[in-house]
Amino acid sequence: MGISEALWVQALAYIGAGLCIGFGAISVALGEGYAAGKAGEALGKNPSMNGPILKNMLIGQAVAESAGIFALVVSMMLIFLDTEGSKLLQGFAYLGAGLSMGLSATGSGLGSGFPAAECCQGIADNPPTQGNLATNMLIGSALCQTPSIFGMVVAFMLMFLDMEGLALWPHWAAYTGAGLCMGLAAIGSGLGSGIPAGTCVRGIARQPGAMAGLRTNMLVGSAVTQTPAIFGMVVAFLLLFMDWTDVPPWPAWAGLIGAALSTGMAAIGPGLGNGLTAGEACSSIARTPETQGPVTTTMLIGQTVAQSTTIYGFLVSLVLLFVPVAPSEALDAWVKLLAAGLCMGFGALGPGLGVGLAAAYTVTRIGRDASQSKLLTRVMLVSQAVAESTGIYALIIALLLLFVV
């Protein structure tokens, strides 16, 4: 076949560009649509506030749009790259760049839609608070955008990395994997951070006096929600910058992809679960501001437990990245590395979400009656331990795949 390497690079860059803006457009549109819908509802309730509602809807949508614009910029760059004389490896890095940016925008857009929607509602319900509502909406939406910015940073690194003289195997897996890992890991955090941002804004409209406490809780809760995305970024950087020249290409490439999938997918559930917990904590504080102490404490305990499956995913990734493998081209040698990553990645989705759900209900109840916080926190931990169990099974199967069979 007379197809030059440069043409393959161009083809891969185009696929990356398509995936990038395709994935990136989904949630941005959903978030903006949600904000617009809620703005319409708010106008129906209080038509006299139409000016401020429209203004804040547009500001909120503009922030939500930024993830889509990042994706558009990255795909434009991928389309118009100069691929003349480049090696095939470059193409896989471009594919990774598209995946990183596209997938990471999938959470942020919808996440930013929540505070924008609640801001419009709040202005209709309590017009004098509109200044505070807009400020907090912007803080909350900005936090939601962070994961997509991580995705953009990794995408740019992949596009401009110097890969002169590196072999195609196993580096293609490291570069595509870095993009995949960052993109997947950003989904849960971007979406999750939107939930406390939304409930915080709603809470300020209901209880303007509790603003300081609400904002603190939102910031603390969102910061924890961002952690899974940071784990994803760490693994992406390890994949990008570690030296893979001395590892046996077979089966190491499967280990690299497995490491990317393990942390990337494992970050989705905990990110969302943490967001649910932080969201309910903000609602509780808005209802009864004096319960802030116990509510924030239990929120943090619950979020920590929900985080544990991301850490299992990270652990499996580190094993895949750092434990040397014997060179082997046998089918079972590489399939088991890939299977271990997939197992831990999928296995962490449910527990992260379930454990977060248990914590969310707990903080709601503590908000209603803080005197029960000890009993409820204790039972929450027991129930979380049970909900965690399937994540531990997945960890066991992944470790068995890696070390026993």
Added chain:
Amino acid sequence: MAIEGAQLVRAAAFMAAGLCMGIGAIGPAVGEGFAAGKALEAMGKNPKEAGLLTRTMLVGQAVTESTGIYSLVVALLLLFVV
């Protein structure tokens, strides 16, 4: 490289074990979390019944866990028996 039949079967079993445990772990955990959440909500409303509620929650979660355990059993069978 030539792939032998036995190798193919072994590789398929590994991949199946990974996917089986991974995907099988999603549902039970979300379900258990929901059961835990609702039990905690009830406990907050009526703390005197905490013992009864915890017991019921754990029984319910044990049942919910079953499909996760089936996945574990099938994954272990795939790894070590077949």
